[in-house]
Amino acid sequence: ALYTDPSQLTKTTYDFVVVGAGTAGNVVAARLSENPSVSVLVIEAGVSYVVLQAPLLGPQASVNSPFDWNYTTVPQKALNNQVLPYYRGFVLGGSSSTNFLTWTRGARDDYDKFAKVVGDNSFSWNKLLPFFKKSEQWVHPTDGRNDSGQYDPSVHGHSGPVYLSVTGNLSAIDSRVMATTQELSSEFPFNLDTNSGNLLGLGWIQSHMGFGKRSSSATAYLQPALDARTNIDVLIETRVTKLLKTGTSSGLPEFKSLNVVKSASSTPTVITARKEIILSAGSIGSPQILMLSGIGNPPELTKVGITPQVTLREVGKNLQDHPLFTAQWKVRDDADTFDPLTLAGVDPAPFLAAFAEWNANKTGLLTAVGGKHMGFFRLPNNSPLLRRYGDPAPGPGSAHYELAWQNGFVSVSQPFPTSGRYISNIHVLNTPTSRGTVTLQSSSAFTQPLIDPNFYSSEFDLQTMVYAVRSAQRFIRSSAWSDYVVSAYTDSQDMFALDASDETIIAYIRRWTHSIKHPMCTAAMHKDSDKGVVDNNFKVKKIKGVRIVDAAVFPFVPSAHPVAGIFGIAELAASKIKNFHGI
Numbered sequence: 001a002l003y004t005d006p007s008q009l010t011k012t013t014y015d016f017v018v019v020g021a022g023t024a025g026n027v028v029a030a031r032l033s034e035n036p037s038v039s040v041l042v043i044e045a046g047v048s049y050v051v052l053q054a055p056l057l058g059p060q061a062s063v064n065s066p067f068d069w070n071y072t073t074v075p076q077k078a079l080n081n082q083v084l085p086y087y088r089g090f091v092l093g094g095s096s097s098t099n100f101l102t103w104t105r106g107a108r109d110d111y112d113k114f115a116k117v118v119g120d121n122s123f124s125w126n127k128l129l130p131f132f133k134k135s136e137q138w139v140h141p142t143d144g145r146n147d148s149g150q151y152d153p154s155v156h157g158h159s160g161p162v163y164l165s166v167t168g169n170l171s172a173i174d175s176r177v178m179a180t181t182q183e184l185s186s187e188f189p190f191n192l193d194t195n196s197g198n199l200l201g202l203g204w205i206q207s208h209m210g211f212g213k214r215s216s217s218a219t220a221y222l223q224p225a226l227d228a229r230t231n232i233d234v235l236i237e238t239r240v241t242k243l244l245k246t247g248t249s250s251g252l253p254e255f256k257s258l259n260v261v262k263s264a265s266s267t268p269t270v271i272t273a274r275k276e277i278i279l280s281a282g283s284i285g286s287p288q289i290l291m292l293s294g295i296g297n298p299p300e301l302t303k304v305g306i307t308p309q310v311t312l313r314e315v316g317k318n319l320q321d322h323p324l325f326t327a328q329w330k331v332r333d334d335a336d337t338f339d340p341l342t343l344a345g346v347d348p349a350p351f352l353a354a355f356a357e358w359n360a361n362k363t364g365l366l367t368a369v370g371g372k373h374m375g376f377f378r379l380p381n382n383s384p385l386l387r388r389y390g391d392p393a394p395g396p397g398s399a400h401y402e403l404a405w406q407n408g409f410v411s412v413s414q415p416f417p418t419s420g421r422y423i424s425n426i427h428v429l430n431t432p433t434s435r436g437t438v439t440l441q442s443s444s445a446f447t448q449p450l451i452d453p454n455f456y457s458s459e460f461d462l463q464t465m466v467y468a469v470r471s472a473q474r475f476i477r478s479s480a481w482s483d484y485v486v487s488a489y490t491d492s493q494d495m496f497a498l499d500a501s502d503e504t505i506i507a508y509i510r511r512w513t514h515s516i517k518h519p520m521c522t523a524a525m526h527k528d529s530d531k532g533v534v535d536n537n538f539k540v541k542k543i544k545g546v547r548i549v550d551a552a553v554f555p556f557v558p559s560a561h562p563v564a565g566i567f568g569i570a571e572l573a574a575s576k577i578k579n580f581h582g583i
């Protein structure tokens, strides 16, 4: 059943207690509850999800929204000391209910390196592929077009819970993008399916949506489990404030209870797990809960008035994220872009009509995300950057940077213009070498932690983005765009000038970079007992009774968008936990 207050629970002891009904938490909870003899409670700080389902409205789900934690970063030195918004889902489904729906697993090399770092072959690409497939169900796009030639069916799942498709509604720029892959095939080769393990090249964007709607871990895993089973309960709008030590096991402190509250002033209710607590509160929430429980780096805990209980120095360290910025070109006034729906101050009629169509039939413009293509690329082998700094990529099949094209004005940081037609380039750094932190600024679970992604603290990261800009410039100057693109947009004019210096490009990057919202690795898995926070079975080191299953456990950020990988890793974790308990 679904509860909104701890006082409504009919019991406070369950076999498994999952903290966070987010992307990974719902996978684990749903899989564990497949066994009717097992009881599962999922605790979620955020709210119920029902809205947030129209794919094109993805970005509206997070910005200043009640479905988001509305975190901010500490001032970013390399970004002119700007404080950035740092979005995280605060809702059933977590960030899979508020994200931009892009579904990429990453490269075969990313996971083969993962397996090496954690000393467990189950994390290699070949061993993970069945779990990636287990989470997905390929469906055809809502516009009814034939999607063959736009993905490879053999590398996808066809009966899993999460709907996956190439996005509906072809757009005016698609044929020009495809023409560019032919004209500049050595720099931008076409890749039939960037989710095949072979990530590199330019392909059709795949999104976690089906039948015109977002498919999240709430709609795909949690809701069906709640509808069909009596052994799973979900408690929403309730925050876990700390884990409680309940005894010792094999000489280690055991934490099998936790405190939950409705608000900062409520008296905590204690909830207990007979078997295990699974932390799936995400890369900010999971380390925060560990530190609030006295598990972390002792001097940092003492500083905020918390008595250290277990020394695990890497809790909250190793934060990795992909920086991103957008830049736009003005295109012909008669171009068929989505700008009439999205620009600031435009006539609301086209949007209202599109929304009415989506509401009635789940068809139309809102069923598509803003871009149809993305590409994953590497610095050239002879790049001076690789000579100077070494290659941080997990392997030669991993991407250093990503470019994507949107059929209209898109930005995560710039103000929107009020008129015109545009194409937007998205630039992402996929192998960041900067490392950040999540630390407590108070002993209260209601004070947001200090989040420092520490963007561009490494010169490699900044210079790779400069290379990405020059690459995007070559793309749009190919002949496919000569009768379409008019000029660079005002903000991008200097940067996209043919003779732009590195300094000019860097000034733009420092001004407009934001997070792509992929924070990971803050409770990293490592094979050595004195490194990282969890072992290869997702168990928190030096204590008993707690595992972490979410984005925090990745040892390094994959060289693509992470959500598909998180679903796959959560499927693997659920299978490991079930095997361990023989359920």
Ligand SMILES: Cc1cc2nc3c(=O)[nH]c(=O)nc-3n(C[C@H](O)[C@H](O)[C@H](O)COP(=O)(O)OP(=O)(O)OC[C@H]3O[C@@H](n4cnc5c(N)ncnc54)[C@H](O)[C@@H]3O)c2cc1C
Pocket: 019, 020, 021, 022, 023, 024, 025, 043, 044, 045, 046, 062, 087, 088, 089, 090, 091, 092, 093, 094, 095, 096, 098, 099, 100, 101, 102, 103, 104, 238, 239, 240, 241, 280, 281, 282, 283, 285, 286, 289, 445, 516, 517, 518, 519, 549, 550, 551, 552, 561, 562, 563, 564, 566
């Ligand atoms: C706006 C946005 C856009 C993104 N776009 C993409 C994209 O297009 N493609 C992609 O691959 N990735 C994208 N991402 C990233 C991706 O969605 C996340 O990395 C992923 O969903 C994280 O999964 P998770 O299970 O680690 O955490 P989450 O899904 O965030 O789940 C954590 C859950 O724990 C809950 N929680 C936290 N603390 C507590 C507490 N103390 N008590 C109780 N509950 C708690 C949270 O409310 C949340 O529901 C985006 C993220 C955002 C926010």
